[in-house]
Amino acid sequence: MDYVAGFGRRSLEVVGSLGRATQFLFGVLVGVPKPATGFPLLIKQLYSVGVLSLAIVVVSGLFIGMVLALQGYTILSDYGSEAAIGQMIALTLVRELGPVVTALLFAGRAGSALTAEIGLMKATEQLSSMEMMGVDPLRRVIAPRLWAGFIAMPILAMIFSVVGIWGGMLVGVDWLGVFEGSFWGNMQSSVDFVDDVLNGVIKSVVFGFVCAWIAVYQGYDCVPTSAGISSATTKTVVYSSLAVLGLDFVLTAVMFGDF
């Protein structure tokens, strides 16, 4: 009986939290700041969540591209198809690994930082003081961070894919000796802008929106104590990762599932 009661209580909590998160999102999207004040805040946040995430994205993209080339070469050379390595790397990165891995890295680096920052602002009454000064924290603090995540994610994912392809070329062409013309030529003929590149960008836009939403909501809704902020930061990374992987399956099925 206790188990049933506990399950019911937990379900109500989850539904309540989803309701609050949706209401919160509505408040942020409706309360668009004035361009004169909002734009500088957005630029600052783009730097903080986008530019500062560049290093981890570039390094990860490079190594993932290099590993893809090594693994791809090992398998494809068994069938004498190592010339298709460029095609394999590009499609894998542009369709899947670019958006997904960037989103996971984004959740770990920028998402957790956003949650901790907003949570700490709540714990130190900075959000309350803003409210009491007649400044809406949803507009001033939350909206620029949400939009920055939304804008930065697709750009980071594209950079990830580009660097990954370059890393794949370093290993495939320069090290393993795949013919450069085949590497680029196969890639060019098989990667379609709309079906592959655009779909990858759409995925990263969705992931960016979801990750930023989870991060800012967890910070805003956290219990304003050190344990509460710690828990909210963990939730951001866990929920974002699960949401990205789950949504990736759904989006992939919709985009590429015409079997």
Add this chain to the structure above:
Amino acid sequence: MESSAYISLKDVVFSRSGRRIFDGITLDIPKGKITAIMGPSGTGKTTLLRVIGGQLKPDSGQVSVAGHEVPKLKRKELYRLREKMGMLFQSGALFTDISVFENVAFPLRVHTSLPEDMIRDIVLMKLEAVGLRGARDLMPSELSGGMTRRVALARSIALDPELIMYDEPFTGQDPIAMGVLVKLIRDLNSSMGLTSVLVSHDVPESLSICHYACIIADGKVIGTGTPDELRNHPSELVQQFLSGQPDGPVPFHYPASNPVDDFGIKGASI
């Protein structure tokens, strides 16, 4: 209270997490005076400020500030009313990523379109009023607790509000910092004609500067009047609070089962 009420609470009931914090509070806070709201820890003094500021909505009752029924205001109207309010938070609540100068300039930049040189002059005047003009370039992390509250005070008067609410301004302050804050609260009230609401459990400091005081306990107002009236108040609870007696209507012991059950002394009764 002979002055007209700037803030008026009538039969305010407020509950949180199933616990009734206010059980029908009725209180008038006069315009242009310092009113201290005192009471034991956990009685909801800070909650009362948040109800007045519209951050929390009461379950029932009326909360009126400057003639506006706060719980019924729309979001935009509430934010407009808050431009006339200043609040000094217990922690200071300075924005940690910007300097002292920028903290004080923040409300001016958001709510006015004054030119930069005028903002600079106003900020420096406000900092001068709290004695921290020389600290304008410091970051909040470089300030002591007392300095943090003084900067927060300068920020809360930046827009020349009609009402200022102080949330436990003296807590954790050394005697010098406390003396500075007492002086500032008194001087700002008289020079700017502010209506001041001071929430505190520091009895001597609060009674030394307030015109009126009100004591809250068990969700109700148990005593109200001038400091002298309160000192002669017949309520035992008011006297226990004002003189800091460890036992009385608020018992020393938290309610517990019979000690005999816990300590296992057979045949004994306490």
